[in-house]
Amino acid sequence: MRWLYLFLYELKHAFIKIKRHFVLCLSSSMAVFVSIFLVACCLIVGFHVDSFSRNVESDVRIHVVLQTTVSDDQLPIIEEEIKNISNVNTVTFSSKDDELELMIEEKGKAFEMYRGEENPLANAYFVTVKDGSKIEKTVSQIEQIENVASCAYGGSSVTQLMKLMEKVRTVGYGVALLLVFLSLYLIHNTIKTTIYSQQSEIAIMKTVGATSAFIRLPFEIQGMFIGFVGSIATYFLVKIGYAKIYEIVGGKLFVNVLKLIEPSQMMHQMGWIIFVLGIGIGWLASKLAVSKYVRKNR
Template identity: 45%
Template sequence: MMKGLRTFLYELKYAFLGMKRHIMLCFSAISAIGITLLLIGALLIIGFHVDYFSNGVQKDLSIHVILNEDITDESSIDDVKNEISKLKNVENVDFSSKDNELELMIKEKGSAFKAYRGDSNPLSNAFFVFVRNASSINETSKQIKNIDGVASVAFGGDSVTSLVEMLNMIQKIGIGIVALLIVLSLYLIYNTIRTTIDSRRDEILIMRTVGATNGFISNPFIVEGIIIGLLGSVIPYLIVHFGYQKLYTSLNGQLFTPMFALFKPDVINFQVGSSIVLAGVLIGGFASLLAARKYLKMKR
């Protein structure tokens, strides 16, 4: 226990010593990773919301299937429903009676249509078909239209499909940018730790001469990288914490319409904030590990 504590204190001491010797280089790396983590945090917020919006759109997206006028008995309705349910992209099929269809029309177009209640209702029975993949809704609509007993289908047109495809494209672009930023952060910390190791090559040679293991030599540099990553995550975390809170308040918790409701600040602070800190620590530690191992392997 005590031996482990002494080893850790040694690694911590030499990590701070290495940072002190190259304070400007460390400051540059901390600033660079801070900017990178801030961008990653912003992209994570956008990515979470795009995924949330996309799922919301796809969840609420349905195909309105109008049945022929002669499809009135329960057996015929069930036959059409079973045919629709067999389609690969169909998630769920909900029945809507002609009376319910009229009530929906009254709600959407006004009370003038109340005159058609009862026996004068000219509408047909219908289904609301929910799909698994919104990007294939057009193809699914065509398949449903070809089923016997179906009079017409409607799902909102190409605008809805385009919206889903656009949200998915934004999400993919965001993931690509985050990956590039992580690679950039690794490169910056790698170079910082490599410079620190080069400046201590005589000391490392002495430690190797007296029998020090590669792990004992490299651990202080790994700790130094973790500290750099941790320090670089502080300002991005604070900006995300307070900045998103202000953004959420100023937009009243939604983007344009209630359909695009924003995540509550405590959710973003936990998910994105913890991701920023964890990313800083992992990037710093991994980059330092690569630098230390490569140097020690070359100098073996």
């Protein structure tokens, strides 16, 4: 009961501090709101780059064309060799008749004359990979298999797109990290200003025997409150704004591969991140500020 009483006293004392310095706390909350909102935007970009990369990787298939002299008995052996390559995900057989139908569909009805015995094409496989960044190495390994005539997968444009997405994701997460440190700095300065305005009060508390933890807790609660207020504003702006953008663009950017994450799924990911960031940054910044002051003035 004693600890509960002390905590409730500290909580009351923290909100008295917030009331006394309401304008300062509100301005800090708005600054934290802007910082966390920008962090959230960077994270949303990063999440979408991850999603786009997975979509591109799942959509990219290696077209493995076999020699025309390959017999039906050799097909299972070649397929097993392809499956044994570590980065291969799935292997789908495409007969020479299937290949001709694909050619007719892509290049026109002029190729219908090759149906039947006149079909000059060879059997093939469509291969998907586990890691798109290693597709060039996988293609090289498949080409070394006996009776494989050629491999096609989209060339350097695919790997360049994946490398570009990786760079965008890295930059996004890097900017988000810098903004987290900016939020820490803003709340740290706010709490430090509050501490300096209450130096005499803190000195009296230390004189009558108050512990460092007792002095710190109200300031830490104040910092958590500042972060929480900033998080609430960020959460609702992101929720409303993202849903609106998703509706305007129809859930995708130009093509199906660049499909946006569903708003409910996005907020499920972002909700806890926003609140943990806001409250955590508020607590840590306050703890650093008040701990430094208490150590300096023992």
